[in-house]
Amino acid sequence: MFLGWPDIAGLTRGRGIPVADLEARKTTGIGWVPVAQALTPFSTLAANPWGPMGDIWLLPDPAAGARADLWPDQAPFNLMLCDGINPDGSPWMACLREFLRRALDELREEFGLSVLSAFEQEFYLDGLTEVPGANYSLIAHQLAADFGSQVIAALRAAGQQPETFEPEGGPAQYEVNCRPALGLAGADRALIMREIVRDVARRLGHRATFTPVVAEVGFGNGVHVHMSLRDGAGRPRTHDPDGVAGMSRAAGSFVAGILRHLPALTAFGAPSPVSYCRLAPGHWAGAAAAFGADNREAALRLCRGREGAGFDAGAQFNIEFRAADAAASPHLLLAVLVRAGLEGLRENLAAPAPLDRDPADLSAAERQQLGMAALPGSLEEALAAASRDDTVRGWFGDEVWSSYHALKRHELEFIADMTMAERIAAYRKIY
Numbered sequence: 001m002f003l004g005w006p007d008i009a010g011l012t013r014g015r016g017i018p019v020a021d022l023e024a025r026k027t028t029g030i031g032w033v034p035v036a037q038a039l040t041p042f043s044t045l046a047a048n049p050w051g052p053m054g055d056i057w058l059l060p061d062p063a064a065g066a067r068a069d070l071w072p073d074q075a076p077f078n079l080m081l082c083d084g085i086n087p088d089g090s091p092w093m094a095c096l097r098e099f100l101r102r103a104l105d106e107l108r109e110e111f112g113l114s115v116l117s118a119f120e121q122e123f124y125l126d127g128l129t130e131v132p133g134a135n136y137s138l139i140a141h142q143l144a145a146d147f148g149s150q151v152i153a154a155l156r157a158a159g160q161q162p163e164t165f166e167p168e169g170g171p172a173q174y175e176v177n178c179r180p181a182l183g184l185a186g187a188d189r190a191l192i193m194r195e196i197v198r199d200v201a202r203r204l205g206h207r208a209t210f211t212p213v214v215a216e217v218g219f220g221n222g223v224h225v226h227m228s229l230r231d232g233a234g235r236p237r238t239h240d241p242d243g244v245a246g247m248s249r250a251a252g253s254f255v256a257g258i259l260r261h262l263p264a265l266t267a268f269g270a271p272s273p274v275s276y277c278r279l280a281p282g283h284w285a286g287a288a289a290a291f292g293a294d295n296r297e298a299a300l301r302l303c304r305g306r307e308g309a310g311f312d313a314g315a316q317f318n319i320e321f322r323a324a325d326a327a328a329s330p331h332l333l334l335a336v337l338v339r340a341g342l343e344g345l346r347e348n349l350a351a352p353a354p355l356d357r358d359p360a361d362l363s364a365a366e367r368q369q370l371g372m373a374a375l376p377g378s379l380e381e382a383l384a385a386a387s388r389d390d391t392v393r394g395w396f397g398d399e400v401w402s403s404y405h406a407l408k409r410h411e412l413e414f415i416a417d418m419t420m421a422e423r424i425a426a427y428r429k430i431y
């Protein structure tokens with residue numbers, strides 16, 4: 001089995017152990033190196049504060065285990081996510097699960113709220129027959145029906161509560177969805193879902209790629225994070241029939257906080273150089289720094305669900321963040337969204353009025369009037385926006401901040417001499 005750890009490059013790294021040792025490892029953990037946080041997607045090492053020094057330990061979290069034993073002659077899928085800890089057992093501050101846990105703790109301590117989240121994640125399946133015009137179709141579903149049913153079975157066996165397997169808008173593009181999960185488990189589930197999809201694809205001779213784009217034109221692979229607020233008793237707290245767009249005051253402030261810091265958040269949600277081919281108008285990728293009710297071009301979309309007798313708005317209302325992709329670590333992404341929402345709550349920001357038009361139809365004057373910030377158009381711009389935002393900078397310890405920026409700069413240097421097509425191909429191999 002594999003003891004895994006979400007790194008800042010959005011990949012799962014760690015060590016394999018015999019299953020028989022798991023009980024002992026739950027106490028001791030397994031040795032690991034701080035410098036692993038400086039491993040780039042290209043298997044090189046970025047500049048980092050650790051060098052060859054120091055030890056940390058990966059401590060398995062039994063609440064984050066995922067095992068699916070569906071294949072009679074093959075090894076099961078068996079992953080347990082871990083926390084990075086120091087040798088004395090204290091949390092390692094560059095562990096992203098800890099980073100997210102602290103953000104969630106502050107939200108609960110200060111406002112009595114927790115976050116229920118579900119990540120919609122899209123991917124392309126290499127090695128399928130592509131049928132022109134098959135997007136969203138039964139044909140596209142059937143072409144991958146064996147894969148889809150094994151993914152659903154594996155997710156169910158692994159306790160991830162799968163809900164849908166869907167053909168998407170691109171040729172051989174699919175999406176899998178699981179039920180929302182509370183707190184840390186939301187990000188754990190997103191990571192586990194990616195890895196189970198990759199694993200099942202590999203077993204069937206395919207390759208699943210969650211890379212932001214597979215070509216310079218056409219639909220990219222989005223990661224849409226649906227979030228709703230819950231109180232201490234688990235009751236929904238996102239809806240209020242008298243609030244702006246039907247949102248509770250808390251949800252409105254949470255949204256306003258995310259909107260305020262959106263340019264900086266892009267450095268964490270769209271964190272690869274090729275993310276910006278996807279994050280463009282007309283891709284339903286949420287490339288506008290706007291909040292809209294059921295508006296697929298807005299970075300933040302209010303999802304209201306079914307209305308009328310028998311449908312509970314409170315349980316359905318959620319906020320969807322669309323401007324992200326799977327080069328982002330789900331833990332880091334959810335952490336910065338929660339932190340930005342928390343800032344909105346602390347300042348008691350008023351809910352933004354929802355934009356009910358395609359942002360592409362707005363004139364420059366209308367954008368200015370609505371206070372719509374421009375989203376960064378490249379990773380360089382996103383990193384600069386993050387560096388300018390002192391509030392966002394303040395959420396990070398020095399280690400994660402400096403290693404994240406060094407890693408991203410390293411990626412930019414690594415691909416600097418490549419054409420866009422070569423960059424897209426390079427990221428396609430990794431994610």
Ligand code: GLU
Binds near residue numbers: 220221222296322
């Ligand atoms: N593929 C689009 C994206 O990159 C999203 C399509 C959809 O709304 O599901 O985000």
Ligand code: MG
Binds near residue numbers: 168175
């Ligand atoms: Mg989709």
